[in-house]
Amino acid sequence: MRTPKRLALMPILLLLGVTGCSSPVTTGEAAQTPASTPVVKVNEKAAALVPAAVKSKGTLVFAMDASYAPFEFFDTDNTTITGFDANFSDAVAAAMGLKSQKVNTNFAAILPGLQAGKYDIGNSNFTITPEREKTVDFVPFMKSGSGLGVKKGNPENLSMDFASLCGHHVAAQTGTVQALTDLPELTAKCVSAGKPAIDVQLFATQNDANLALSSGRVDALMADSVGVAYQGEQSNGAFELVSGPLYKPSELGIALPKGSPLIPAVTEAVNGLIKDGTYAAIAKTWKLPVETLMTPGA
Template sequence: MKKFLAVLLAAVMICISFVACSSETKTDETGNDTQQATLTMATNAEFPPYEYKEGDKVVGIDAEIAQAIADELGMKLEIVDTKFDAIIPGVQSGKYDMGMAGMTVTPEREQSVSFSNSYATGIQSIIVKEGSDIKSVDDLSSETKIGVQLGTTGDIYASDDFGAEAVAQYDKGADAVQALIAGKVDCVIIDNEPAKAFVAANTGLTILETSYAEEDYAICFAKDNTELQTKVNDALKKLIDNGTVKTIVDKYISAE
């Protein structure tokens, strides 16, 4: 019996140790220790200025807005950098609490996940080489080789408009841009802010004046996670109303 109790006590101590390691202790205003829940956000740090890396840290508009949301909810933010097309499946499975990656609300995505209210408006732009025969959206056709990042709205829209054969998919937007420079594709369709960053970093490229599409960015959640969706929406509304979201966006995107 004593041996059984000793084993049971050891097991209990292991469980207590595990729980203590899997959560963060935070001291509140009264000096008492409280357990702080973690908010896990999946992103793809290849879309400056919305998300990109400085060293090993993910920074940008989405990272700062997510941190502000976590602060409002009294949670610790954990950002996981993954492939863009892995975000929605990861959120669906419960691997991540939410996905935030300059993600547009589309009917296709709404079949898989739920979305928050919009927090920013994005534009899909077209990058070409200087002197290209492609001067506007009207010059695109099924004969045009279009570079896109896999799983993005640029990928979805271009595939729908011009057929899958016209679209070359890449894991990263930067890889699509390098394919353009190498002459493997005729243009790249990508979000406007990353497009500006890529053009600034690579000589001989330009962005067409006419945009390809306009869209709203939002945060995605598993369809059954309505509690978190509501809490994030409430926090997001407060951050929009008090000017926090605008301040963050203005920090990264100057008025033109």
């Protein structure tokens, strides 16, 4: 079952936004780099839950794919990983009385890397799905859905209605929920309706998918709506997010190895950051829609 696979946060209200942001496009854009992560006080409850072995090491290793702005991407020095997930990872570690080490790796390799013990935590805009919950545990902290990126002005009149996508070339990043679930579902609907299948084209990074769209090799791309909107704004008019309802809104979460002893401490740290406003402040810095954020319950 899904519920016991995720440790519950404090009571929260989850609302779905209708706009979002996304990853950097390979068009030489200069993403707006904000100030560093806000100063975070140690959450004594979270720190007390940190396993002794981790406490003695003093550092948490976070894996992320730095090709997905505004969540994680390389700063102008092409070395420093920045973005919402990067800042939030720093804050989570600080709340636990630890330092953070951010490691860039291919998105599809993060969850297997967690299982293999290469990283402590995966924080790379992960949609929580039953399939993923079979191999890792999640601490949820946001809600979003899939969005469709199209050429400026939407000349093909595409939308999340499957019928409009049948027979078109649509890109996605390998290993994402869009590649694994959303596009296969939409393609099956096309075939069932007697229409041409969607030509799904997968790319190793979101940057590659963005470039395929901006260069005309595909008609559209699917990714997290927040990413698509942000990346579209940074693309110098190459593409934009289609307006309208998102596809399959779902929770996003921090991933940990199944049964990790870090889960209680991470959960307490995330709760505290939501409660004290640090989480909302980081989200505001990166212009994330407030409707996608978790807020403390009454």
